[in-house]
Amino acid sequence: MELESNKGSRRMGDGGGGGGMTKSMKKALLIVNCILLSLGSACGPLVLRLYFLKGGKGVWISAALETAGWPFILLALLVSYLYRRSRNGPQATKLSFITWRLFLASAVLGVLTGLDDYLYASGVSYIPVSTSALIIASQLAFTAVFAFLLVRQKFTAFSVNSIFLLCLGAGVLATHAGSDKPPDVTKEKYFLGFFMTVGAAVLYGFVLPAIEFTYMKATQYVSYTLVMEMQMVMFFFATLFNVVGMIVHNEIQTMPKEAREFEFGKVGYCLVLIATALIWQCFFVGAVGVASIGSSLLSGVLIATFLPVTEVLAVFIYHEPFGSEKAIALILSIWGFVSYFYGEYKQTKKSTPTLG
Template sequence: METAAQSMNKKTRRAVFLINAVLLTIGNCGGPLIMRLYFLHGGSRVWLSSFLETGGWPINFLPLLLTYLHRRSNSGPTTPLFLIKPPIFLSAAFIGLLTGADDYLYAYGLARLPVSTSSLVIASQLGFTALFAYLLVRQKFASYSINAVFLLTIGAGLLALHTSSDRPKGESEGEYFLGFFMTVGAAALYGFVLPLVELTYKKAKQAVTYSLVIEIQLVMCFFATVVCTIGMIINNDFKAIPKEAIEFGLGETKYYVVLVCSAIIWQCFFLGAIGVIFSSSSLLSAIIIAVLLPVTETLAVLFYREKFQAEKGISLVLSLWGFVSYFYGEFKDSNNNKKTQTPGTEMQHAISLP
């Protein structure tokens, strides 16, 4: 199957990649910070926080409308509003159910862990993504990529050592470590989801355009939200929201502002993640998520006065080392490909690298 990426010229492909990388940056840095803000000022509903991660899915109708109008101007009034076909719809729905479970694991972990610790633990997601990308989409690894994955995984593992002093006040050691392992579970599950999205693109029996990518995002987030909505109903979260808003530390109005902003920012994350997969690969999407770790780490320390112990420092250094190793390897491979590449293989290499 010829993918949409193969039909795009370099400028268009890079523009799509950059737009989604920016969306991923906004969501990856802003999402954890605003979610933690909710918990720091009196919020306690984990299922509500899970719901907000994908609850902004109707926002996707706006870019879908714009892409539809663009397609209609080129193809005429008979242009279908939606492109997604049943096999891809079912695949996106299944991935959405997994994402809903991942939302809960991540929200539970962030309710118990400082943002800086949670972000570093999430770095282990790269290792899981690499493993599942190899198993599901036969991702090829160079020595630099393997080194990067190893360093990032070891760096995240260091956080399990001597972390008791990082525990928020009033939280038991058992709750803290449960939050830690729930976050590891979230990293593992989303590390599976990213290659699963790439596999869906590869196995699709229709042209995978960016319009279709947005539709897949909408379906995934809808079903993830259904999972979280059921959790909210069982946990009586809808009834608790008005009371929690009144008691919120920043005031009732800002409580609802935090909820709305959280839903919008998390949509940037999910759309950016699957958009990067569309224009490149699931591994690169995971790499970008990991690359943004130092940014989120720094913002958490600055805004929330979180502690920065030696373990975090060592983990951060290993993470940065892993980032440099990966991108140096990509740069080196890109230069080697330019020297040995034939005209017929130029576009093939262009697909895998932004």
């Protein structure tokens, strides 16, 4: 897998201003972020859909929950600060590394992420998880296009083949759209959900390379501490964007009534909201982390790789229909994943990537 991709002179430091990270530390961070991303990719759509299936109706609420776990990053930043303080002393330790320029860039990316969350939550409220998962697989194609335009991502025949197969799979679903429409959803709402999910795939396909582009243009070492600070700013503004939507659409006032009528009861309602926030926080922290240590394309590939897992779990857990068009789309998706990783395997045999 790509541990470094077209980042120019950008290097990841150790957060203490004393040089770059070791190779083993970068690998460890990459593995941790891959695990977080995998957990969020596989389980996030399922728990989000559960909210709507059991009586939840707040699209802005569910969108806000996708990044509402941002305060947990404060704990990681506190640990990082205490570690640097114990090693360098209070006089040599910065409390924060983020500059105003990076703060503003992160805020803009956060608003875009918040909009993406709203589009995705709207889509999931109308269409089955198994369908939305396969649509999101097309995100890899958009990530690849924007990665080429913004960070000059290099492609191989295998990665191009992978992108083509994933788009073809999403196209198969589009031609059969409506065949798995839930009985309580109108045809108009189903198609609205379908195209809003496509919009979410396009937008997040832009956000990941834009994050990598921001790292490239930073005029300082991009330490993992700085990455976490930028994540916190992004997720705060993403949450704020959707909280404003909650206020405008009176969803905050309706939450007590929604909790009383929730199929799992008030306690179950709170647990579903908490689980949604935690699992999606794993997704976003992992996605941004992989983009910073590896590449935005690698992050997009990992997101797409675990979508078949979500597809299968949705069929078993929620008993969603699994027609021939989904089977074909799933096969094309798996074929695309295999093509990409085989291409990466061939590349690593030719040359060992450096971690600088």
